[in-house]
Every structure is written in C-alpha cells, then in structure tokens.
Amino acid sequence: MLFNNKAMFYLFTVIVFLGMMLLIVYTYQSFTMRQVQEAVSSRLRTMDDFVDNFHNDLDRSISISATRAMISLEDYVSSNEEFFDSKSALDQSFKEIFVNGTINGNQVVLMENSSFKNYSKKVMASASAIGFYFNVTINDVSLDQSDPWNIDVHINASVFLNDSQSTAYWIYDKSFFTKVSIEGLRDPLYGIYTQGKFQNAIRRTNISNFVVGQDTSGLLMHINNSYYYENSNAPSFLMRFYNDINASSNGIETIINIPVLFSQGFDIYPEKPVIDYQYYIDSYIAELCNFQNMPNWFKIKDEELNKYNLSTLNYTSC
Template identity: 35%
Template sequence: MKKGFIFMITVIVFLIIMLTVFYTYEVYKVSMDDNAVEKRVLSMNDYIKDLEVDVERAAYIAGFRTLLSIEEYVSETGEFMTNLETNFQEAFYSGNLSNTTPFMLENSTFSLYLQKINQNSKKIGVQVDINISEINLLQTDPWNVQIDVVSKVTLNDTRGLADWSFEKTYTTNIPISNFKDPLYSVYLKGRLQNFIVKTDITDFVDNNQTSALMSHIEDGLYKASNKAPSYLMRLRGNLSNSTYGVEGLIDINLLENQEDLEVNYDRSVVDYIYFGNQSTNNRCDVQNMPNWFKIDTEHINDYEINELSYLNCT
C-alpha cells in the first residue's frame, strides 16, 4: 500500500514536470515565432522605404533617357511629337518610340528596372510586384518636367511571415536645362540648334546700355514667361501660352549666316512669335540695338525696351 502510494506520487510529480516543460517550450516557441515575425515586419518596412528611393531613381533615369530620345526624334525627323503623352508612356515603359528602340533606351526602360528590383529583392526573401496603372507627364514649373508613376505594390515574404499591398504614386522631376529647343529643330530644319539654359540676367537695360540684353540674345538664353509655351508644349508644336512657359529671343544674325534659310525680318524676335503666325504690333529702330531687332509691344516692358527710344514698325 505504501509502495503504491509512493509510486503514484512519483508519477504525478513526473507528469507535472513534463507538463511544465512542454508548456514552457510552447510558450518559448510562440515567443520565438512572434519575435521572428516582428523582426521580419521591421526589416520589410525598411525595405519599403528603400524601394521608394529605388523606384523613383529608376523613374528619373528612364524619364531622362526617354525625353532625350524624344528630343532626338524631333531633331532628326523635323516633326513635332503631337501625341507626346502616349509616345512618352510607351517609350518610358517598354522602349518603343514610333516602332523603334532608341539607343538611349536600350536596356534602360522602366520595366527592366522593375525586373532588376524584383530580382534583387528575391535575394533577401522578398517577392515584389509593381503593377503600373498610369504614367503621367506634367509641366509643374517652367524649368522641370514631372513624371508620376501610379502603381499598386505587393510585397510578400517568401517564408510567409509578412506581406504588404498598397497603392503608391512615385514622382520624379527632370530639369529641362540643356535640352534642345524643339522649335529650332523643326522650324530651322536642324540648321541651328538652341539648348534651353535659364538666364541669370535680371536687368536687360541699364542706363540705356543694352549689353546685357545682347548677351541674353547671343547666348541663346531663356526666361520664364506666362505668355510663352512650356517645354512640353514646344515638343508638341503648341505655341499658345502656359503658366509654366519659357521664351528666348532669336539671334537674327545667326539665321542670316545660314545658307538657304529664309529670314523673316518683319516678325518679333521673341521665339514663339517669330516661329508662329500670330499678328503683333512691333517696334523697330530700338536704341543701341541692331537694325534687325524688332519686338512686339507685349514684350517691351519684359525686356526693359521701354527705357530706350524706338519707333513703330511700318
């Protein structure tokens, strides 16, 4: 009887110990699993931040190369890009521009960058899917073009510990500085090119001296103007005005030195007016300016011509 009681007590103690060990193990196991999930969530959250930087960098590179390719297309064909948004979207994403793949876009399309991002993410156990719904090309200020890539992003941990799904618009801005002015490429038949460079001149006329104004013209510089077309409008051949417009002044002397290039001496030297067909009231014989210099009345104050003497053109 006594031995049986001792045996029963021993069994009970043993069972209690086993249950305690098992429970402790399960609690430890759950704790370890929770820690693993927490660490994975934190690491993937950091990865999402890095992903945003990578995608925006890819959008900048692909966007810059696409604009360069469109610039060259306009320059080589002498035709404006009338379907600019559609052509940009196709070239940006897949490298197709008018049924060709420009040299600048070989192995540099946005879709290829996304593939590289996914390949690299797999090395750290993350599956990334970025589905693009929109690619928008915008002029948001005179000197920059904005690209918005609207997408749905899905990230999955390959071990099934965590996943994300969200909508995201990736945005990048590309300066237009040193891009070719499409108006020169088309209207001057490629004989002369002019690159868009922002002027730092603020006083065009000083005490009747026009040296700053002449430097502005001879250097082919540009200033912001809400009377002028934006860079994207220039690519389309649209010469109407924009809040984000830029304009330059034509150096007629350069045109005169080109063989077989017709010079229109009756037009204002403001570029989009010179190349366009709008009627303007012009001023001639401007003090301390070349004989070929004519400017419309809408721009007299903009270039401080009002500080000089001049005559109405007849």
C-alpha cells in the same frame, strides 16, 4: 500498509515525472513560439524596410528615366520634323518610352538599361536575393507643369511584395510624383523648324536688368547665350512638343540669334519678330525696329517692349 506506501510513492513519482515533462514541453513550446514570433516580426520589419527603401529610391529612378525620356522625345520629333498631335499623344509616347524604353515599339538607344522596366527588374532581383517576390506595374503616366522650369511627372502604380515563406504580403496602388528640371533639355521648336540641324538647350537667364538706361549689354549677353526667360504670354516647354503656342502661366521664351542661324545656312525672315515661338509662326509680324545700341536684325512686337526694359531706348515702328 507497506504496499500502500509503495503505491503512494510510485504514484507521487509518476506525478512528479509527468509534471516535469509537461513543464519541459510547455517551456519548449513557449520558447519555440517566441522564436517563431521573433522570426515573423523580423521578417515583417525587413519587408517594411524594403518597401520604404523602394519608395525612397523611386524618386531618383523616375527622375533619371524621365530626363532621358524627354531627351529621346525631343530627338524623335526633331528627326521626324513633326510635332505630336496633342498633349495626350505626348503623354502616350512618354509613357511608352519611360516604361519600356521604346517609341512606336522601336528601341531607343538612350533608354537602354534606363527604362522603368529595367529599374523594376533590378528591384525584383534585390527582393529575390532576400527571399521576396516583388512586382510593380505602371498603370498610368502623365506630364504636367506647375512652374516654368520643371516638369511634373505623375505615376500611378500597383505594387506587390510577397514573402517566399508566405509570412505576409503587401499589395497596394499608389500615386508617385516627381519634379524634373527642364534646364539642359533641348527645345523641340528649334529642332523641328531647323530639321534637326540646330539644337538649343534650355538655359535659364541669370540677367534681371536687360537694359539699364542706354546700356544694352545685359540684353546682348542674354541673346548671345540663348538664355530663356519666363513669360506668361509664351508657351510652356511641354506645349512646344505639340505646337501649342498659346499663352501659359508656365511659359518660357528665348530670343533667336539671327546671325547664328544665318551662319548655319538657314533662311532668314526679316519681317518677323525675333522671339522664338513668334519667329516661326506666320501670324506674327514685327512691330518695333531700329533699337538704339542693338543690331539691326533685332525686331519685336510692342508687347515685348517693357518686358525687356527697352522703353528707355530710341526705336522706330517697322
């Protein structure tokens, strides 16, 4: 009987000990599992935040790179004194300079450290610093205009983000869209037709009434400041890069200041209208001249009369 009591006590002790051990192991495993889950959740949140920050910052980066790319493209066509062959040729050159900072494989000084490739390297370095591998590949880039004063930059890219611990990864294709103002950019028409010797930056006019009665001070200010005015009969900013002078709903135009051109040593064409895209094209001939309170070189086609509020002035046919 004594033996049985000792055996029972021993068995009870073993059971209690094993139970405690199992409880400790279970508690440890549960705690460890929670730690792992919390670590994974934290890592996923960090990766998700990284992707969000990349998307938020990308618009700024695209705007900077695209603006510098357009400046460089204008410089390129002006220096070479030739237009792009087509819209697709413009898009192709824009993609090269935007992504790589080169034109025809040649490095462009203005794009140094400002190309999209440079930006993506900086993002990759930031990702690596927190244990991520990041890569973005530009699949396609195109330009468009949905209003006269901005360029629409469309980008399709493949994005890959991986955790160095293989916790998770993001892989997706996404289209990005950014508007870039053309104000301050140079007009390629001026650069090409003056062999790069005379540049004219796009500045939107702030004058709404060009002529009031016989007062032409508003129009003269518009001309003297080389302001641009939106006109659906004129070509858009992008169309000027490939010499398409057809009418566009996003068209813009300026009035050439003839005395300024003459002072720079350029030939003057007295029979031509002074609207910029019409002045350099042979098919355009001035129709209306000798406007009251305007310089004698100011000549236009009939279609411009009401647009610039000129109908209240005396004038003659050319």
